Amino acid sequence: MTPTAAAGAMRMRVPRLALGPIMVLVAWQGLAVAVPGDFLVAGPWEVAGHLWQNAGLYFRALQTTLAAAATGFLIGNLLAVALAALALLLPRAEALIAGLALLVFCLPLVATGPILRVLYGPGTGPQVTLAALAVYYTTFVPVLVGLRATPAAWLDLVRSYGRGRFAMLWHIRARAALPYLVAGLQIAAPAAFLGAMVGEFTGAERGMGILTLQAMRGLDTEATWTLATVAAAVSIAAHGGIGWLARHALSEPPPVLLAPPQTGSGPGLWSGLRGILVVGVVAIALWWALLQIAGLNPFFAKGPGDVWAFLVSGPGADENRATLLAALAETTGALGPGYFAGMAMGAALAVVVTLAPALSAVVMPVAIALRAVPIVTTVPLLVLVVGRGPVGSAALVAVMVFFPTLVACLYGLQRAPGQVLDVMASYGAGRGKALLYARLPAMLPAFFAAARMAVPAAVLAVTVVEWLATGRGLGALMAVSASLSDYGTLWSATVLTAVLAALVYGIVARIERRVLAVFASEQAQ
Amino acid sequence: MPADPRIAPDIVCKGLAKRFGDVVAVDPLDVTFRGGQTTALVGPSGCGKSTLLRLVAGLERPDAGSIRIGDDTPDAVRAQAGLAIAFQDPSLLPWRTARGNVALAQRLAGQRVDAAAIDAMLDLVGLDGFFDARPGALSGGMRQRAAIARCLITQPRLLLLDEPFGAVDELTRRKLSEDLPPIWQARGTTTLLVTHSVTEAVLLSQRVLVFSPRPARIVADIAIDLPDPRPGQETTPAFIDLAEQVSAALIGGEGPSPRRLAAQ
Numbered sequence: 108m109t110p111t112a113a114a115g116a117m118r119m120r121v122p123r124l125a126l127g128p129i130m131v132l133v134a135w136q137g138l139a140v141a142v143p144g145d146f147l148v149a150g151p152w153e154v155a156g157h158l159w160q161n162a163g164l165y166f167r168a169l170q171t172t173l174a175a176a177a178t179g180f181l182i183g184n185l186l187a188v189a190l191a192a193l194a195l196l197l198p199r200a201e202a203l204i205a206g207l208a209l210l211v212f213c214l215p216l217v218a219t220g221p222i223l224r225v226l227y228g229p230g231t232g233p234q235v236t237l238a239a240l241a242v243y244y245t246t247f248v249p250v251l252v253g254l255r256a257t258p259a260a261w262l263d264l265v266r267s268y269g270r271g272r273f274a275m276l277w278h279i280r281a282r283a284a285l286p287y288l289v290a291g292l293q294i295a296a297p298a299a300f301l302g303a304m305v306g307e308f309t310g311a312e313r314g315m316g317i318l319t320l321q322a323m324r325g326l327d328t329e330a331t332w333t334l335a336t337v338a339a340a341v342s343i344a345a346h347g348g349i350g351w352l353a354r355h356a357l358s359e360p361p362p363v364l365l366a367p368p369q370t371g372s373g374p375g376l377w378s379g380l381r382g383i384l385v386v387g388v389v390a391i392a393l394w395w396a397l398l399q400i401a402g403l404n405p406f407f408a409k410g411p412g413d414v415w416a417f418l419v420s421g422p423g424a425d426e427n428r429a430t431l432l433a434a435l436a437e438t439t440g441a442l443g444p445g446y447f448a449g450m451a452m453g454a455a456l457a458v459v460v461t462l463a464p465a466l467s468a469v470v471m472p473v474a475i476a477l478r479a480v481p482i483v484t485t486v487p488l489l490v491l492v493v494g495r496g497p498v499g500s501a502a503l504v505a506v507m508v509f510f511p512t513l514v515a516c517l518y519g520l521q522r523a524p525g526q527v528l529d530v531m532a533s534y535g536a537g538r539g540k541a542l543l544y545a546r547l548p549a550m551l552p553a554f555f556a557a558a559r560m561a562v563p564a565a566v567l568a569v570t571v572v573e574w575l576a577t578g579r580g581l582g583a584l585m586a587v588s589a590s591l592s593d594y595g596t597l598w599s600a601t602v603l604t605a606v607l608a609a610l611v612y613g614i615v616a617r618i619e620r621r622v623l624a625v626f627a628s629e630q631a632q
Numbered sequence: 633m634p635a636d637p638r639i640a641p642d643i644v645c646k647g648l649a650k651r652f653g654d655v656v657a658v659d660p661l662d663v664t665f666r667g668g669q670t671t672a673l674v675g676p677s678g679c680g681k682s683t684l685l686r687l688v689a690g691l692e693r694p695d696a697g698s699i700r701i702g703d704d705t706p707d708a709v710r711a712q713a714g715l716a717i718a719f720q721d722p723s724l725l726p727w728r729t730a731r732g733n734v735a736l737a738q739r740l741a742g743q744r745v746d747a748a749a750i751d752a753m754l755d756l757v758g759l760d761g762f763f764d765a766r767p768g769a770l771s772g773g774m775r776q777r778a779a780i781a782r783c784l785i786t787q788p789r790l791l792l793l794d795e796p797f798g799a800v801d802e803l804t805r806r807k808l809s810e811d812l813p814p815i816w817q818a819r820g821t822t823t824l825l826v827t828h829s830v831t832e833a834v835l836l837s838q839r840v841l842v843f844s845p846r847p848a849r850i851v852a853d854i855a856i857d858l859p860d861p862r863p864g865q866e867t868t869p870a871f872i873d874l875a876e877q878v879s880a881a882l883i884g885g886e887g888p889s890p891r892r893l894a895a896q
Contacts, residue, residue: 267717268742269712
């Protein structure tokens with residue numbers, strides 16, 4: 108870039124950064140004007156007015172939810188760091204720790220919420236716990252990668268002075284993992300807020316979640332849009348604030364997170380069936396042991412044996428299985444199309460934006476900001492706009508998957524090595540050829556990383572919509588069985604969902620590993 | 633250079649062997665590196681000379697054979713912070729300043745962090761005015777200077793240099809090899825220097841060992857008896873003669889067949 112071009116870019120940057128949000132506001136206001144009637148879309152102007160009139164109400168609700176979210180955020184992230192350090196220090200147990208962490212992360216909040224509500228009774232316990240559960244895995248993975256991603260020479264340096272693992276962890280790895288931790292924390296902030304809100308859905312006294320339920324029941328358009336706006340603003344602010352703090356505290360900026368490849372001992376022993384088996388056996392043992400130690404009422408607390416009896420050996424097992432499978436089919440029917448549509452649209456828009464670089468400066472900041480929005484909190488909005496049919500669930504899943512995919516793919520497309528592009532240009536290859544031969548291959552690792560992390564997010568989205576809005580599928584089944592105290596169904600559905608989500612995640616991770624081996628061998632270990 | 637065997641003991645390797653899977657890096661090898669001297673290890677890439685260095689540092693375990701540094705094992709020397717190693721990549725920690733990186737060595741070595749000594753050392757390697765710069769703000773040559781300062785600050789008995797000037801441009805490389813070696817040579821520190829450069833080997837060492845392609849076998853042991861200081865002698869007949877001896881051994885060890893070169 109010539110000096111004048113660089114100066115030009117500097118001048119353009121400030122208005123462009125503001126351009127994105129302004130365009131979003133204008134489009135939103137335009138939508139509000141264009142859509143007939145007052146019951147679908149409340150524009151930014153109406154939202155601002157509604158917020159102004161009910162400032163006290165929203166402030167108190169936000170305070171409550173933020174307090175729970177912040178506590179859960181803290182606990183969840185501390186847990187994540189501790190788990191990552193443990194996995195590092197016990198390399199043999201790493202695959203087991205990662206597998207269990209994934210399985211617990213895949214437990215649907217829709218089901219764990221009501222179970223935790225019974226356990227805790229009234230209060231903020233479920234909100235805090237769900238917030239912690241919603242964040243720990245997305246911090247655990249990058250921190251573990253960060254702890255391990257240290258150049259071998261740094262570790263040799265420590266060893267050359269006769270020092271061991273602890274000195275490596277203290278002097279080298281902990282600090283080297285900080286940017287990764289920050290990247291994890293940025294994702295965790297909106298997730299914690301979402302977890303706290305879902306916790307409130309299970310029957311809290313106050314908070315944003317309660318207001319959301321009220322707004323949805325009352326078909327209160329203004330309140331619904333206001334709540335979604337406040338949740339979005341808080342999440343974007345937290346995401347940006349953590350990034351800002353990190354840029355000032357660290358000498359280097361946090362990496363644009365591509366949720367990095369799943370760590371593990373690589374293909375072979377653990378990632379095969381045997382690994383799954385070990386994780387499964389340990390999970391069942393822990394589940395059984397926890398129930399024994401806690402001494403919970405067996406009417407409510409179902410163990411592995413109860414679930415087995417419910418699904419396989421007990422009376423009515425056939426019927427139970429049929430109910431569950433029917434619900435599973437409904438859920439998959441919404442989840443699959445939504446997931447693939449979201450991935451495809453995210454990647455496609457990223458490609459379009461790359462071919463028209465002028466767009467990227469506008470789209471990228473908006474996409475990064477919207478990626479931080481806890482999409483699930485916009486469920487009531489979606490119900491207003493799309494209705495309660497299966498299309499709504501699929502649409503929400505697609506939106507949930509869309510933004511992280513878009514951001515990751517944009518990042519990947521930009522990572523095509525400059526020299527490779529120069530080689531293409533030297534043969535007179537146009538943008539299309541450069542895209543096909545250089546940029547798309549460079550995008551693949553990012554695309555698959557997004558695809559993997561989107562699996563639990565999509566499951567979360569679809570079950571929450573089913574619970575709150577459509578009344579179909581596993582989400583609704585879990586909600587109904589929780590309210591009817593049908594704990595056999597609730598536990599079975601929970602286990603089924605978690606296991607399936609974890610398995611799909613694992614399958615995507617395996618495909619990802621193959622792709623990485625070819626297109627980003629430096630990441631594939 | 634007078635070498636006190638108590639301070640600068642010989643390094644004796646006996647029957648040393650190391651393999652990585654099917655690749656034999658070091659075949660049974662007997663070699664003694666004299667204390668107080670700089671020995672240059674020259675050979676084709678991948679011949680196992682870096683592995684030899686890492687074995688002496690105790691960073692790799694030999695499959696067979698033994699290494700004694702005086703009466704000590706490499707591990708014992710490491711534990712007393714008696715050795716320091718520099719790599720082709722300066723391997724500075726990006727979040728620490730030049731001072732901080734040098735201080736880390738003292739901390740890892742279990743020594744008191746001595747701010748005055750650190751500043752004096754950074755000054756000595758030519759980093760005056762960049763004490764508080766982070767590696768990202770330093771040039772490649774300056775980073776290597778900081779890495780050498782980090783090596784020397786702990787007063788090691790044994791200095792292991794794995795192509796320390798290999799990643800910088802030719803001019804910087806010349807400047808570094810004029811400025812830095814006199815610092816450790818003045819101390820009489822036993823030094824092993826892995827290098828690709830014949831000139832550098834002759835310029836910096838008292839003895840050049842030429843290795844064959846993998847597995848490492850010593851094909852020539854050439855004493856470099858040039859007077860100090862060496863810089864400026866590169867065009868003298870004595871220097872050129874020694875350099876040609878090393879080159880000839882290198883080419884001889886490589887074997888005459890170009891196919892063998894291509895196969896590497």
